[in-house]
Amino acid sequence: MAAEFTKDLCTPAFTVDVDTVKRNARVMLERFEKLGVQLRPHMKTHKTVECADIMTGGARRCIVVSTLAEASFYADHGYDDILYAYPLPFDKVERCGQLAERLALFxxxxxxxxALEELKKRPLKQGKSWHVWMKLDCDNGRAGIPYSEPRALQLAKDIAATAGVNLTGVYAHCGNTYSCQGEEQIKAVAQETTTLTLQFMEKLKAAGIEGVKSSIGSTPSCSQPVPDMAMLSEVHPGNYVFYDVQQSLIGSCSLTDVAVRVLTRVIGHYPHRNQLLVDCGWTALSHDGGGKLPTGYAVIEGHPELKLLAMTQEHGRIEAVSGKLDFSKYPIGSMLSLMPYHACATAMMHPVYYVHSHGKIVGTWTPTRGW
Amino acid sequence: MAAEFTKDLCTPAFTVDVDTVKRNARVMLERFEKLGVQLRPHMKTHKTVECADIMTGGARRCIVVSTLAEASFYADHGYDDILYAYPLPFDKVERCGQLAERLALFxxxxxxxxALEELKKRPLKQGKSWHVWMKLDCDNGRAGIPYSEPRALQLAKDIAATAGVNLTGVYAHCGNTYSCQGEEQIKAVAQETTTLTLQFMEKLKAAGIEGVKSSIGSTPSCSQPVPDMAMLSEVHPGNYVFYDVQQSLIGSCSLTDVAVRVLTRVIGHYPHRNQLLVDCGWTALSHDGGGKLPTGYAVIEGHPELKLLAMTQEHGRIEAVSGKLDFSKYPIGSMLSLMPYHACATAMMHPVYYVHSHGKIVGTWTPTRGW
Structure with a gap:
């Protein structure tokens, strides 16, 4: 990361290697094309049009979003077939209804x-029906009805039986892959989530409910898929387009797949406490990860001897992993490149991303924010 | 916080009680007017024009900023006498020079x-001189030369002796007040920082350097000042305009002084694991504080029985502090009001603040972002 472009950027700066982004996107598209499974990429990590175009292979169709602000943003940019994969918030039913009436598929x-009662209270115009995915909790423990509870099947039946509402799919997020270490553990969770989801689909069929899609996701499971995932209709990973240190530790990728950095400059030498200051605080990196890496809050590229020990709003304190810092190696004004622990959290802190290719800045991406 | 306006807000929403903001601002202005010390409020917490107007009592003069983006933003809105209280970043010297040439006082x-060498390389036009504050570290341990090191006085002398550069002030941040508990501990740190700063001012005088200002700051020290602070030229607190749970635990304020909330709605009931989900993830609250409060990542107003246990990007998991949750008390769609642990970190996550007075929304404030 001693690329020429870095010297002209004011820091802290969030940079995106667009060639790595394209490779990550292509690998995921090809992987699921081979499996015959529709990739419905999640936009939450980057929230930009440019990156969405890459992830959808230019189709501008078939995406997942985490906020209604993202849904509106992508709709405004010509996207369609948008899944708002979030437990229906009752304050946003009217805005959802307007999007459902405006788009071919929302x-x-x-x-x-x-939530089903809320949808009934807001029938769609133009004879349209709500497209509803039911969230199933396959041992992840966040949103969703646990697969093992009879009320899961009951809710699916109720959705399917409601006038003006279609049961379009069953959606499971295997966020429990984030506690895995290595391919074997990831595949075990991917297999379990797939099996439980497919078993639920069988229950639906047995209840006479046909034509319902199934989707599971998480970057670890989709980076290390199991063959049974070919029996799903869709998958919905998101982080993979950037990857990060966390994903490399889980076993989703190697560090060479990480497309993003925070560039930061040395702003002070404090030999009396064996520390450098850099111009990257939590406003530029986030506190995600809690600083538990051997190198603290980030991996400092090319400098395994350094640790990002702590951050305040605009200051980062760097110390030696062990021994004394050789300050002459890090002159004031010189650049360091941080690989984020969690790319979603770091990207969120930046109003603009600096996009580079082959050592040159080729543009900027502006994410959408809010809800 | 069952105010009428809340029901119409989409959540998560960052709300500001403007009457509390005005009271906090007035108390601080009056406190230091009485002491005969210039209040130079810090903008980093809110980064809005409206709140800056309140903090400066409408003067639009004499502020501190943490980023050059803030400096430019306030300059664009007619502010002057702006102190960019950050170790001069070498990539921003040219932008600093332009602001110094444009404003009466930058x-x-x-x-x-x-850093002094960098300023020499960029002389100001129009016969202007750089206004330089020297950062002194009075046992805070972040930026600044330690007060006890001979090179502190040497740097001050070098600044004062440099053509085209004025030594305008000495600046100390007593961030070490953040580890205090209670008035007595805060006052001890405030006293120490004041004493060390004033001793340094004496050394300057003894060296024949006169007319240099002195400033210390931090919200705890300025909320619980010691009489000797009357001998300083300025103080520079910032967070006090919002306050937060952290400040109440330090002893800077009571919870009734906290002006900001994150409003969030219940989006799911999960009795099998005794948890609620709310629509507030780390994108709306930040991870600041690390969840170490007895009530987790925030104080849930009016609900001491609840704990915000964990957050992912857009989901917050709430459980009972002890025993079983009575889910009927928190219907899906109902509102909860979170008092942030750290208002600076929470405000940072929001592209817009909803401002209310006497139970009604009276406007929105839009902060500046970036660097």
Whole structure:
């Protein structure tokens, strides 16, 4: 990362290697094309049009979003077939209804019967029906009805039986892959989530409910898929387009697949406490990861001897992993390149991303924010 | 916080009680007016024009900023006498020079001789001189030359002796007040920082350097000042305009002084694991504080029985502090009001703040972002 372009960037700066982004996107597209499974990439990590174009192979169709602001943003940029994969928030039903009436396909997600009642109260115009995915919890422990509870099947039946509402799919997030270490553990969770989801699909069929899609996701499971995932309709990973240190530790990728950095400059030498200061605080990196890496809050590229010990709003304190710092190696004004622990959290802190290719800045991407 | 306006807000929403903001600002202005010390409020917490107007009592003069983006933003809105209280970053000297040429008073901060060399290389036009504050470290341990080191006085002398550069002030941040608990401990740190700063001012005088200002700051020290602070020229607190749970635990304020909230709605009931989900993830609250409060990542207003246990990007998991949750008390779609652990970190996550007074929304504030 001693690329020529870095010297002209004001720091802290969030940089995106667009060639790595394209490779990550292509690998995921090809992997699931081979498996015959629709990739519905998640936009939450980057929230930009440019990166969405890369992830969808230019199709501008079939995406997942985490906020309604993202859904509106992508709709405004010509995207369609958008799945708002979030437990239907009752304050946003009207805005969801307007998007559903405006787009060819806008999907919402439901995991409780009160949400179904909200949809009934807001029938769509133009004879349209709500496209509803039911969230199933396959041992992840966040949103969704646990697969093992009878009320999961009951809710699916209720959705399917409701006028003006279609049961379009069953959606499971295997966020429990984030506690895995290595391919074997990831594949075990991917297999379990796939099996439980497919078993639920069988229950639906047995209940006479046909034509319902199935989708599971998480970057680890989709980076290390199991063959049974070919029996799913869709998958919905998101982080893979950037990857990060966390994903490399889980076993989703290697560090060479990480497309993003925070560039930061040395702003002070404090030999009396064996520390450098850099111009990267939590406003530029986030506190995600809690500083538990051997190198603290990030991996400092090319400098395994350094640790990002702590951050305040605009300052980062760097010390030696062991022994005394050789300050002459890090002159004030010189650049360091941080590989983020969690790319989603770091990208979120930046109003603009600096995009580079082959050592040159080729543009900027501006994410959408808010809800 | 069952105010009428809340029901119409989409969540998560960052709300500001403007009456509390005005009270916090007035108390601080009056406190230091009585002491005969200039209040130079810090903008880093909110980064809005509206709140800056309140903090400066409408003067639009004499502020501190943490980023050059803030400096430019305030200059663009008619502010002047702006102190960029950050170790001069070498990539931003040209932008600093332009601001110094454009404004009546634009101050930079320096804590090393390499930075002074950078200023020499960029003389100001129109016969202007750089206004430089020297950062002194009075046992805080972040930026600044330690007060006890001979090179501190040497740097001050070098700044004062440099053509085209004025030594305008000495600046100390007593961030070490953040590890205090209670008035007595805060006052001890405030006293120590004041004493060390004033001793340094005496050394300057003894060296024949006169007319240099002195400033210390931090919200705890300025909320619990010691009489000797009357001998300083300025103080520079910032967070006090919002306050937060952290400040109440330190002893800077009571919880009734906290002006900001994150409003969030219940989006799911998960009785099998005794948890609620709310629509507030780390994108709306930040991970600041590390979840170490007895009530987790925030104080849930009016609900001491609840704990914000964990957050992912857009989901917050709430459990009972002890025993079983009575889910009927928190219907899906109902609102909870979170008091942030660290208002600076939470405000940073929001592209817009919803401002209310006497139970009604009276406007929105839009902060500046970036560097």
């Amino acid at each position: 999907h919402v997600l439901v995991d409780n019967s009160a | 101050h930079v901060l320096v804590d090393n001789s390499a």
